Amino acid sequence: MRKETHLVFAAVVGYATVELLSLFGVVHMPGYFERAVCIVLSMVGALFPDKIEKPKTFRHRGFFHSILFLACVVFLIYAFRDSVYFAAFGCGYASHLLTDYGTKRRLPLY
Numbered sequence: 001m002r003k004e005t006h007l008v009f010a011a012v013v014g015y016a017t018v019e020l021l022s023l024f025g026v027v028h029m030p031g032y033f034e035r036a037v038c039i040v041l042s043m044v045g046a047l048f049p050d051k052i053e054k055p056k057t058f059r060h061r062g063f064f065h066s067i068l069f070l071a072c073v074v075f076l077i078y079a080f081r082d083s084v085y086f087a088a089f090g091c092g093y094a095s096h097l098l099t100d101y102g103t104k105r106r107l108p109l110y
């Protein structure tokens with residue numbers, strides 16, 4: 001999947017993360033600056049999987065692109081849900097894996 005697609009999807013996910021966490025009272029209502037930081041962190045998180053496992057070949061998806069690692073990311077988001085910044089970064093990372101999962105090649109299990 002293209003980098004631009006990951007970035008757009010991650011920006012939406014980052015904004016939704018902040019709004020949902022504040023809506024459900026997990027974090028206090030963040031200001032505009034905190035929201036902007038969360039969107040940027042989510043976009044950085046979405047770029048991370050391809051920085052770790054560079055897409056030089058068609059079969060670049062290894063452990064850090066796997067469903068097992070996605071489960072680890074979801075667990076870490078839950079464990080550190082008090083930090084809206086960590087949640088935004090983790091959700092951005094997860095958004096990358098979910099959008100890659102939507103491609104024809106899917107993701108490896110581990």
Ligand SMILES: [Zn+2]
Pocket residue numbers: 001049050065096100
């Ligand atoms: Zn990828």
